[in-house]
Amino acid sequence: MFASQAHQLWIIEALGLKLAGSAPHTDSPVAAQGVSSLSSPTLGQRLYAALRESIQDGALAPGSQLPASRRLAAALGIGRNTVLGAVERLVAEGFLQAQPGSGVFVAEWQSPPPLPPCREVEAPPPLSARGTRILDFDRTLSGRHSAFAPGVPALDRFPRERWQRLLRRHQQRAPTAWFDYQSQGGVSALRDALCDYLRLSRSVRCHPGQILITQGAQQGFELVARLLADVGDTLWMEEPGYGGAQSCFVSAGLALEPVPVDAEGMNVAALPAQTPAPRLIYVTPSHQYPCGVTLPLARRMALLALARRHRAWIIEDDYDSEFRYASAPIASLQGLIEASPVIYVGTFSKVLYPGMRLGYLVLPEALVEPFRRANARLHREGQYLVQAALADFIHEGHFARHVAQMRECYRQRQAALREALAPAVARGLVLSAGQAGMHLVARLDTLAEERALVEQAAAADILLSPLSHYYLRPPVEAGLVLGYAGATPAEIARAGGWLAQRWLALRGEA
Numbered sequence: 001m002f003a004s005q006a007h008q009l010w011i012i013e014a015l016g017l018k019l020a021g022s023a024p025h026t027d028s029p030v031a032a033q034g035v036s037s038l039s040s041p042t043l044g045q046r047l048y049a050a051l052r053e054s055i056q057d058g059a060l061a062p063g064s065q066l067p068a069s070r071r072l073a074a075a076l077g078i079g080r081n082t083v084l085g086a087v088e089r090l091v092a093e094g095f096l097q098a099q100p101g102s103g104v105f106v107a108e109w110q111s112p113p114p115l116p117p118c119r120e121v122e123a124p125p126p127l128s129a130r131g132t133r134i135l136d137f138d139r140t141l142s143g144r145h146s147a148f149a150p151g152v153p154a155l156d157r158f159p160r161e162r163w164q165r166l167l168r169r170h171q172q173r174a175p176t177a178w179f180d181y182q183s184q185g186g187v188s189a190l191r192d193a194l195c196d197y198l199r200l201s202r203s204v205r206c207h208p209g210q211i212l213i214t215q216g217a218q219q220g221f222e223l224v225a226r227l228l229a230d231v232g233d234t235l236w237m238e239e240p241g242y243g244g245a246q247s248c249f250v251s252a253g254l255a256l257e258p259v260p261v262d263a264e265g266m267n268v269a270a271l272p273a274q275t276p277a278p279r280l281i282y283v284t285p286s287h288q289y290p291c292g293v294t295l296p297l298a299r300r301m302a303l304l305a306l307a308r309r310h311r312a313w314i315i316e317d318d319y320d321s322e323f324r325y326a327s328a329p330i331a332s333l334q335g336l337i338e339a340s341p342v343i344y345v346g347t348f349s350k351v352l353y354p355g356m357r358l359g360y361l362v363l364p365e366a367l368v369e370p371f372r373r374a375n376a377r378l379h380r381e382g383q384y385l386v387q388a389a390l391a392d393f394i395h396e397g398h399f400a401r402h403v404a405q406m407r408e409c410y411r412q413r414q415a416a417l418r419e420a421l422a423p424a425v426a427r428g429l430v431l432s433a434g435q436a437g438m439h440l441v442a443r444l445d446t447l448a449e450e451r452a453l454v455e456q457a458a459a460a461d462i463l464l465s466p467l468s469h470y471y472l473r474p475p476v477e478a479g480l481v482l483g484y485a486g487a488t489p490a491e492i493a494r495a496g497g498w499l500a501q502r503w504l505a506l507r508g509e510a
């Protein structure tokens with residue numbers, strides 16, 4: 001269909017109007033120079049958008065001819081190359097067709113079936129059942145990091161300048177290969193440094209080849225769940241337990257079997273006889289999360305024996321054992337016996353900072369190769385520069401120094417929390433022993449009390465993490481998980497004072 005003179009004039013006029021309507025703000029220096037930026041498209045981009053919109057909304061009918069580029073440019077007062085650029089792009093995308101010797105025409109394209117009315121598309125497609133369950137566990141996350149956020153280290157105390165220097169050093173030196181995909185299991189210098197550290201301070205039995213660097217403990221759990229269990233297999237998990245791990249195991253389709261935690265940690269003896277045998281067992285033996293107790297030797301040995309009997313793997317999550325205040329760090333479960341059925345999981349999220357996203361697995365010999373290959377295939381390895389900087393951070397003694405400083409810092413922050421809560425403790429509020437870690441647990445008598453305090457805290461912009469949220473089954477105990485590591489003593493004093501006062505008021509003792 002060839003356009004009449006009048007139709008061509010109409011096209012020019014319509015495009016002119018659209019271009020005027022989409023003109024960038026004249027006070028934008030970038031736009032004034034005719035250079036594209038995300039907020040101010042170039043003239044060519046605007047012409048392209050105006051033409052495409054006219055084609056898609058049917059104003060330019062299939063088959064209609066565009067005015068010649070020279071004419072269009074002159075009429076719109078823009079350069080011919082700008083017109084040619086926009087037209088070429090629309091030809092390449094199939095909206096226009098160039099017929100040599102005849103001109104450029106709107107393509108005869110099949111219009112898609114009409115879209116459903118707006119009401120039907122307002123809600124995005126629903127999540128899968130698994131997706132919904134994953135989010136069900138996401139109860140303790142919050143954008144707010146205030147006095148009581150559990151698991152957040154002292155970000156204000158991280159030696160940023162030293163870290164930047166190490167990063168810069170490796171940015172300059174890094175082999176080009178590190179910018180490519182990687183599949184070696186991590187930077188060897190980091191695995192060497194970690195191996196020395198784990199052998200010495202955690203009594204882990206390993207050589208560097210057994211260490212696989214991951215993007216945090218979470219990715220380690222993910223790999224273990226996917227590579228060592230099938231959908232529907234049973235995983236025994238501490239109850240109450242760590243929500244991040246719960247989400248991860250649920251998303252892998254595992255059947256989670258809660259194992260009660262008592263004053264000595266995970267108590268498998270309390271499980272009913274008919275409990276399905278485990279394929280995997282998740283445990284935080286050095287410092288049970290969130291209750292804070294340490295699994296005694298007898299239970300450790302029993303757990304190892306049980307795992308051997310069922311041919312199950314134990315996932316030992318050793319997330320914060322560097323921070324013990326009354327004694328040296330507890331030796332790992334992994335290192336207790338030769339060839340233990342344990343996959344040791346560590347993280348730098350607590351000792352350094354969670355945004356680093358670096359953690360590691362210490363794998364039994366037979367699993368090293370399969371895990372390395374599967375990780376490279378599923379997740380791709382990365383951050384070799386950061387890993388190299390971290391290796392130097394450890395080698396040069398900064399890591400040990402930082403851990404020692406943070407141990408002292410957290411000891412003081414815990415003391416500040418205890419001091420702030422002292423008026424309530426004097427009236428019966430029970431706090432966990434706090435011999436280790438970055439949080440205390442305050443026990444409450446009822447779930448109603450827990451709910452009331454959490455609601456009042458939210459209104460006062462204080463983050464309170466209820467103990468009941470750490471349960472898979474209906475909670476049997478109420479309480480509050482009070483992180484203290486990530487807040488300054490002044491913030492702790494304010495929020496702790498508030499909590500003590502609210503707790504007393506709930507009891508009618510304020």
Ligand SMILES: Cc1ncc(COP(=O)(O)O)c(C=O)c1O
Nearest residue numbers: 151216217218242289319347349
């Ligand atoms: C019990 C436990 N394990 C592991 C982690 C660390 O996970 P990631 O290394 O994925 O940050 C956390 C962090 O909150 C935790 O509380």
